[in-house]
Amino acid sequence: MRAAVITSFGAADVLHEAEVDTPVPGRGQVLVEVRAAGLNPAELLARSGGFDLPAPAIIGFEFAGTVAALGDDVTGIEVGARVAGWPDGFAQGSYAEFTLSSNYTIIPDGVSFTDAAATVIAADNAARGLSLLRPDPGETIVVTGASGALGGAAVQFARLQGLTVIGISGRSSLGYVESLGAIAVEHGDDLADRVRAVAPGPIDAALDTAGKGLVSTLLDLRGGTGRVVTLADPAAAAQGVTFSAGHPGNRDTRPVREALEHIAAGRWRTRIARTFPLRLAAEAHRALEAGHTGGKLLLVP
Template sequence: MQQHDGGPRNGVSRAVRLESFGGPEALVVQDVPEPHVGDGQIRIRVTAAGLNPMDWIMTSDDATAARFGLSLPCGFGTDYAGVVDQVGAGAKGYEVGDRVFGAALSRAVADFVVVDADGDIATGVAHHTPDGVDDRTAATLAIAGSTAAAALAVLKLGPDDTVLVGGAGGGVGVFAVQLARIAGARVIGTGSPATADHLRALGAEAVAYGDGLADRVRGLAAGPVTAALDLHGTDTVHAARELGVPDDRICTIAGAVDGVPAVSGASAGPAALDDIARLVAAGRLHVPIAATYPVADIRAAVERQADRHVRGKVVIDL
């Protein structure tokens, strides 16, 4: 096993934990035993952890947590970035000192995470962070980026497409809009009137969500809508059907509609996150970071992230 100095000492490290499921008030920063690698595993000294809606949704109550296989006491957060500081026997592709980012389900807001070197986004995974991508940005990529990539793989967008993206200003929308534009598609994004400038900055034409959405989209003219992505619920699905979009060119991530494909981050192809990280490094994809918080302020950070009107990602510094 390789190891180098740095990080917490004396076998104790910090982790955000829940002793009971609930809202932000249930989150506490605790001293916990420092984890170590087993065979085939790597340990990452976490420098930043990005927050997603799924983090607080899946720990909000016992029943929801059980659906994700979580039990008490429980960690918190999934997206992370940092530096490899232990490499277990048989773990291939990583060396101590490598900068990495990835996902560790409901345990990322901690000084250390341990993942399988050949893991996946559902069980814990690490990807090499390219030069030119800082850790705060890298810590926002895994869940939102892979979810957006999975959805766009279903839609197979090209230059002849106009795609309607519902909830375009949210965490997944930031990636979906830009990836759709990179594919050459025209993007119409829904949001509140206050988010219009934010959506335009991402590359989307802004339209207000709510009743009458299909009519407002028609009013934008310039050809038919050929695909749709609903990132919030099912309202955009119904508007897309009203606009004549076939079900196989509609996708959801947060709602279920018979006949319409649904995806999650686990649906993304194995190269999706590396491709996204390279786009960020090349300056072709930008991730707005709305706020950063020290780990001691985890409750305030989650409250900010849960605000439906937050524009960009919220990141915890460790």
């Protein structure tokens, strides 16, 4: 099979297309023919050596595709089923024509592979972050990075739960954030004061999906660390802020399935900026590193 392979770790140029053996599903696994793979900041860290992966490695932490083969003891799924989920290994990931998975959900009819692949990590992490805040309907929450895949998922889950959402984004994305049902506020100077000016009442909770030093603004808005969660700034834990990172032990297909069902019903939006073939994986990483992508980036084998 073709894959974007890393034989040494470093800058984006270490990614290159190569022919490698197609993996064989083990007990409880399915072999998935990858139709789309999302690009995520954690993969930049993995590529540069931050995860201490063995080389050669195939990274890629989310996928959408079709089941090509079943391992032993796999039930409830058939070859040909459309699925989205996580590869089982950090070094045998989704930047490839095929990957192995035991953690996936069915893609509903009417949902594209690209929309599904753009939703897995975002929906799972956003739902976990919101659950840590314990929101009640009618409360007001601030979400940073509201125009990104993760922030957009958080905004949409929060709105579906009956929350008023104030979404922070760059100027070019304010209209998109408003289309998700949030009150959009531009990132920049005097942010806390501008958020207070549009809030219908007190800020009850805050979710950081952007990092970039915005936790201090959320602490100002909340008057302390209570009900402030970051999904993007591990350094904030030193200030007493709850930091929650996604990892194999806390992945949950239920919010992924819920988001996909909302997409099928026309109640959920994804924002895909660009797709790349495997041979341009390095270019895709450079685009992700540059930021301001205007939506999700995907590899399409």
